[in-house]
Amino acid sequence: MLALLPECENVREAGDFVVELKSVSKRYGEVLAVAKVSLGVRRGELLCLLGPSGCGKTTTLRMVAGFVEPTSGTVSINGADMTHQPPYRRDTGMVFQSYALFPHMTVAENIAFGLENLKWPRDKREARVEEMLKLVELPHLAHRFPSQLSGGQQQRIALARALAMRPAVLLLDEPFSNLDALLRVRMREELREVVRTVNVTTLFVTHDQEEALTMSDRIVVMNAGHVEQVGTPGDIYEAPSTPFVARFIGWCSLLKGMVGPDGAFTSSAELRLTGNWSAGPSTAVIRPEHIKLSADSAAGSSHQARVLHAHYYGGATRLLLDLNGEHLTMQERFSFGSQPKPGDVVDITINTHEIRVIPADERP
Amino acid sequence: MRSDLVDHVMTVFGAVVRGLVYSMLALPAILVVASSFTSSDTMSFPPTGLSLRWYKKAFDSEVFMSALWTSTYVAVLVSIIALAIGFAAAFAINRFSFRGKMFLQGLAFSPLIVPAVVLGIGLLQLFAWLDLTQTIYPLLLGHLVLAIPYVVRTVLASLSLHDQMLEQAAMNLRATPVQVIRRITLPLILPGLLSAAIFAFVTSFGNVTVSAFLTYGGNVTLPVQIFTYVNTSYDPVAAAVSTLMIIVTLAVILTVERLIGAERLA
């Protein structure tokens, strides 16, 4: 689209970001729904906005699509400033949570709708509709109405409709939340595959960490309107940069404490973990897999802990341990009948090489 | 056992009450239709003899036929204009928050509160002052004022049930606001629009109170004509003309309902 190139400087500056938000905020009266969010979606990647309910994911996505106008900051798509452009001038394709298929149009008419507005000639339109139906593997449904489709089928048609226009960026807002658990996992894989096939840049919103971890190239973790961390799923899980991210992604125990001049961490309940961290008030993030039962209680870094709860859930058991007043969670597979009971004392080893200690002042 | 009996009595009682209410509602129409086929010279029930002579007389009557034409013509025009204005008002009230929204809403509903006689006298004075009493405009405007509140209410109801996500989806698919209204909003609220049109038509077509003030020699509406006629003579031609009115009204309603049904099937 020609409209996308009003200022050449912008294009150069944008590098290879298809979507770029610069210090974008949105205020609804007293509520600051999005607070100075800056992020870029790289060409061809699948970027996920992840965060708890009400943290501003939908608002952020809708500012990219143009349904919400930012209170401040700029939104650019393919290097062109789109901050004040209406949705129909933006090169985005959106899949709505409720799919929003037009009930008075057939599947084929739904998919052709965007192409008609873009003034594609009829023959190209028809070919494209056929191609999209093939992509989502539903060519036999072209003449059905949306009400005659299952939830999963509607979802795929909504995806086909959004992709038909070859948008610069595909936007999805919790697209799987209306599907049952099994279908959700299947659709997740399908979406990943379709997105890879057409190689479209994608911005995806979810509050489901598993969805984010399995699908994304990169994840933006949001909390109360601001960005907590941006990184690959591995970064986010293994090296959370804030206690919030650590707690939000996966299981973990957070210990507040202090790193001394020797680099060792001492929790407020006097649990000492030796390491080489930088001194100052800190939080230690201990994941269940960082704790092992030690066979030999004489081993160096081992501790004695009392079992508070034992939850068996098929295969493994999750133990809540009390260690000098600190509560830790670990996970272990026990042979049948040998599972510890609440009150038992066990010997554990904490793998201090893998745990992460976050300085308290890392975030303002 | 006891409650079964009570249930049964209540059911029968309910059916009887319903039957009574329906027949009370339909009775006047039935009486009129029945007496229009009489062969005697006065309107009476039960009719004596059976003939179509009063229909022949009605069709031959210049005054009644031109009044029927005036009524139909005015009612169709009123439906179209009321629909356009009513949709615009309802859309604005439903979608936007603006200064004076409450005022517009109140204004749209106010004719429902003002007694029709007051409205008639007021409009008569207004048009006398404007020197427009010898035109069709007083009648059109009077009926529009009566019809628009019904249209606004009906369209507002369909708009509030309408899923605005669909419009956003259309806009994301590059449809401009005008295209969105034409291709998404209007088709989806069509049933509501058509029932609004029926309301407008029936309101205009059957009105006497306001019309009585606003008609002049050249364009008397049918209800006013019947009213005047019955004041002076009591022959069954009035019944025949009234039956024609019922037929036109039913025809309009049925046609529109067919349209809705057809749209739903498509």
Ligand SMILES: Nc1ncnc2c1ncn2[C@@H]1O[C@H](COP(=O)(O)OP(=O)(O)OP(=O)(O)O)[C@@H](O)[C@H]1O
């Ligand atoms: N139109 C609006 N008017 C007022 N407040 C709003 C509006 N839209 C969103 N908010 C507020 O902004 C905040 C962020 O909302 P948003 O919908 O972006 O959250 P979310 O991260 O998508 O949450 P969820 O996971 O529940 O969908 C919330 O506190 C919400 O109440």
Ligand SMILES: [Mg+2]
């Ligand atoms: Mg949301």
